[in-house]
Amino acid sequence: MLSPAPRFDIYAFIHKGLRAHLMHTLSTLGRCDWQDCAEARAALAELQGLLVFCRSHIAREDELVHPALEQRRPGATRYSSAAHRLHRQAMDELDSLAEQVIHLPMLRRGDLTHRLYRRVARFVAENFEHMEQEERDNNRLLWETHSDAELIALEQRIVASLSPDEMQHVLYWMLPALNPEERAGFLLELRAKVPAELFTATLDTLGPQLSPRHHARLDAALGLARTVEPADLPA
Structure with missing residues (x-):
């Protein structure tokens, strides 16, 4: 059942x-x-x-x-x-x-x-x-x-x-606190509802808060290409 x-x-x-x-x-x-x-x-x-x-x-x-x-x-x-x-x-x-x-x-x-x-x-x-x-x-x-x-x-x-300021504050703390599946699902919905420049700004703020692995998983879920930084490469 x-x-x-x-x-x-x-x-x-x-x-x-x-x-x-x-x-x-x-x-x-x-x-x-x-x-x-x-x-x-x-x-x-x-x-x-x-x-x-x-x-x-x-x-x-x-x-x-x-x-x-x-x-x-x-x-x-x-x-x-x-x-x-x-x-x-x-x-x-x-x-x-x-x-x-x-x-x-x-x-x-x-x-x-x-x-x-x-x-x-x-x-x-x-x-x-x-x-x-x-x-x-x-x-x-x-x-x-x-x-x-x-x-x-x-x-x-x-x-x-x-308000825009309230929303920015909420997203700053909420998005990094979600697991990868929750984060990707939320952002896929958000991308369909807000102007492209606002969505890009949200990703720019979120990026430094994520580990390289979580960042890569999010990029894959959103269908985004990502430049590999030296710090992301294995030693």
Whole structure:
């Protein structure tokens, strides 16, 4: 007997990108030399980028995903909505801590930067747990109440609501976090929908983030010729 075809997972790709961003930012803060002004500014800028990403992500879920689910299963998003409120409070706290770090003299930052690091670590853990709940429980409810065609249309509405800057930020973190098959499938669809110059710019940004083997697999999937660089050749 054939297994049923897998259902469309509206959370899968974006959550891979969000997890990658969360882990990278936590590592960046953990190894930062806070007495180096440029490195400290870069670390805090990455944190701000993460918080922008997170705020945008939960706003789209609140504005588009949750109403679609509530319309067919009232009360279904009570837990997720409460978690989003807590995430917003946590992000406000992180904004405040980061602002305090900026205004402290370099030699007095130690205790506060460690506090910031630990609070970001807790924020990462909370988000990981929340995303697991969404992928487990919310997906089950979405699959019970919506067809795959409806879920794909919902995702398209989410994508259409993103500004160009938001989309660029999402793709920067999401595309390298996908496996080769997912990445190729996503980009094949994207190529059919966006202007050629935008697609080329996306590939140019993605290229340095991929290993030579993953880069070659993507080029093959997209039917692109690639110039072999000396660094790609075996020793």
